Amino acid sequence: MTERYDIAVVGAGPAGLAAALAAATHGARVALIDAQAHAGGQVWRKDVAHGWPRRAQAAITQALHHPHVTWLAQTQVVHADPHSLLLESAVGAQRIDYAALVLANGARELLLxxxxxxxxxxxxxxxxxxxxxxxxxxxxxxxxxxxxxxxxxxxxxxxxxxxxxxxxxxxxxxxxxxxxxxxxxxxxxxxxxxxxxxxxxxxxxxxxxxxxxxxxxxxxxxxxxxxxxxxxxxxxxxxxxxxxYGLVPNTELAQSLGCRLRQQGVHASVEVDAMQRSSVAHIYAAGEQCGIGGRDSAWLEGSIAGHAAAGAPAAASLLRQQRHARAFAQALETHFALQPRVRTLAQPDTLICRCEDISLQALDGYSDARSAKLATRCGMGACQGRICGAALAELGRFPRSGTRPPLFPARLASLGDNLSDNHRESSV
Ligand SMILES: Cc1cc2nc3c(=O)[nH]c(=O)nc-3n(C[C@H](O)[C@H](O)[C@H](O)COP(=O)(O)OP(=O)(O)OC[C@H]3O[C@@H](n4cnc5c(N)ncnc54)[C@H](O)[C@@H]3O)c2cc1C
CATH class of the missing domain: 3.50.50.60 (FAD/NAD(P)-binding domain)
Structure with missing residues (x-):
């Protein structure tokens, strides 16, 4: 049976926790989904020896124990449609429907x-x-x-x-x-x-x-x-x-839903307005995937997105604080901009795609990521080009290519009955 929620929130880092809490306070029925076993995202990842920081513990307890929030841990979104998500967990695949979606799926490291x-x-x-x-x-x-x-x-x-x-x-x-x-x-x-x-x-x-x-x-x-x-x-x-060498926004899920991206140098982030609305109706985005801004910015944006998704615009004070936090992101970007030297580290025989063992020189002669991928398998491994794709864009080789389902390697059984026919055709 397909479960139906008012709001689905993907990612339980600071942005997703704040979004779930804000939406739940308006009585919305919220599904909070994360691939990890524990909530907290990257910055509030549970430390087995030292636990969570106090602020993280409070936020996590409040969100996960809220009566309107259903916590779906160790559950990965492998495909998304405008009103439903395909989720995969250890026990199998499941589809959920939503009226509004908040994307809070963070960023990954840039490895050069x-x-x-x-x-x-x-x-x-x-x-x-x-x-x-x-x-x-x-x-x-x-x-x-x-x-x-x-x-x-x-x-x-x-x-x-x-x-x-x-x-x-x-x-x-x-x-x-x-x-x-x-x-x-x-x-x-x-x-x-x-x-x-x-x-x-x-x-x-x-x-x-x-x-x-x-x-x-x-x-x-x-x-x-x-x-x-x-x-x-x-x-x-x-x-x-x-x-x-810094972080790259995880834009693949937003991209697969047709949300407009904003180019920032060679990488992109999800374009949102002041209420964290993406270019697609009823889809909101918050946190690092809207640009690298750190924990405080992620939390504020998540709150704004959660209120807005529940149909209750955020308070002006929240919007003011968020603008201030975003200015910090700008300062980070300016002062830690990558020096040209870091783009000269890879040598012709250096592996670029570590999943498929493809060297930099093996990519000579290809003008775009798709033709390089078809001929060499670069980007076809477990990370699906998330690491090598970002590196190659940074090295000025190929711009990042588009995305297609599934978002992450998934079991055939999960995909079999759950991808729509046209997606199934384009995946094979
Ligand atoms: C490896 C790493 C370590 C970091 N450590 C720090 C730190 O110590 N201090 C600091 O200030 N900042 C740190 N950051 C920066 C950090 O990303 C932010 O400051 C903050 O965590 C951003 O919050 P967020 O909610 O936007 O995203 P995140 O905290 O990244 O949360 C996103 C969540 O989405 C989940 N997710 C992503 N895709 C899917 C999917 N398809 N299905 C289900 N779940 C999904 C992820 O599992 C993750 O839990 C780190 C970043 C990275 C990449």
């Missing part, structure tokens, strides 16, 4: 390939944090953190809290930009407080600007990295490298 990046021991910066919170042992391991943006600091703090010996944080942005960013933080007192807290937690760990990891060395596992900066190259012995 370089020699050695596929060695065991190399992960994204946020990915290391996620692994640590899920119990991956870091006690006594020598960790190098690199890439760009404040996420590096959060990752380093988590690694240290889990017993890692963090050797250094290597930021690609130059010192002048990072200092300008730090000086602008007075405009967002909560962020300034967070930064001060992190400074304390990271005391004694070198923070080097204008630095990139050029190579990860090792045979069957990571043994060392070469870091390049204005002062030259240095080799550091280490056990773990966590490197991420």
């Amino acid at each position: 390939p370089f020699p050695g990046w596929t060695l065991p021991g190399v992960t994204g910066a946020g990915a290391l944090q996620a692994l640590a919170k899920q119990g991956w042992p870091l006690q006594g391991r020598r960790v190098v953190i690199a890439g760009s943006g404040p996420l590096l600091l959060a990752a380093a703090a988590t690694a240290r809290r889990h017993g890692a010996h963090v050797l250094g944080i290597y930021e690609q942005a130059d010192a002048a930009n990072v200092q300008r960013f730090a000086r602008s933080l007075w405009r967002w007192p909560q962020k300034a407080m967070q930064a001060a807290l992190l400074r304390g937690q990271l005391a004694g760990i070198p923070y080097r600007c204008g630095s990139v990891v050029r190579t990860a060395h090792g045979d069957s596992a990571l043994r060392a990295v070469t870091v390049e900066s204005a002062r030259g190259s240095e080799r550091l012995d280490c056990d773990q490298l966590a490197v991420g």
Whole structure:
């Protein structure tokens, strides 16, 4: 039987939790869906050793225990139609209908390939944090953190809290930009407080600007990295490298529903108005997929979207706070813009598509992602081009291609009876 909800919310990070809560306070019947076992999204991912931060715990308890909210954990949206979602979980597939939809499915890390990046021991910066919170042992391991943006600091703090010996944080942005960013933080007192807290937690760990990891060395596992900066190259012995160059909005679900995207450099985000309405009637979007803005912005946008989806426009004060939070996103984008150097890290024989083992030079001669994919299988693996597609766009090879169902690899049994005929034809 197809369950029917007033509002379906995809994603239970700060944006989705806020949307579900706001909508439920108006009496709407809400389905809150997330692929993860626990609510909280990326920033509030449950830490098996330390639990949730207090604010996250309160938000999660309130949303999940609200009588109007049905919590669908470990449930992935694999396909969406304008009024229904196809969900897959361990127990099988299910369809739900909705009157309004809030997309709050976040962002992923931008990984830029370089020699050695596929060695065991190399992960994204946020990915290391996620692994640590899920119990991956870091006690006594020598960790190098690199890439760009404040996420590096959060990752380093988590690694240290889990017993890692963090050797250094290597930021690609130059010192002048990072200092300008730090000086602008007075405009967002909560962020300034967070930064001060992190400074304390990271005391004694070198923070080097204008630095990139050029190579990860090792045979069957990571043994060392070469870091390049204005002062030259240095080799550091280490056990773990966590490197991420910022975040890329997860726009595939919105795209598959026909929502208009806004191009931001080589990546895109979902276009919304002040009430978080997308270009498609009754579909709202909030949080990182509308542009990388951080936790506070995601929470505010989720609240606005939840109120609006329930037919009750958000208070003017909420809209004002959201505009202020979005200005922080703009500051992040400006001061941590990627330097041209990071686009030169991949060498001709560097693997670009790690799911299908495709090197950069194997893609020479193809002018678009689709022809490269058909001829080489680049982007056809488990991540469905989410990692290599974003990297290739950043390297100036191909713009990101469109999307088609299913959104994630799914069981044939889930798709068999559930995709409409025309989608089934276009998938084979
Ligand atoms: C790996 C990683 C680690 C991060 N760590 C931090 C940090 O420590 N501090 C910080 O300030 N910021 C961090 N960020 C930035 C973070 O994304 C935001 O600040 C904040 O979590 C954004 O909230 P959100 O609700 O927009 O999205 P998210 O918190 O990303 O939540 C989106 C949720 O949608 C779910 N989802 C996505 N697609 C589907 C689907 N098809 N079906 C079902 N569920 C789906 C995901 O499982 C996820 O739980 C991190 C980002 C990443 C990618």
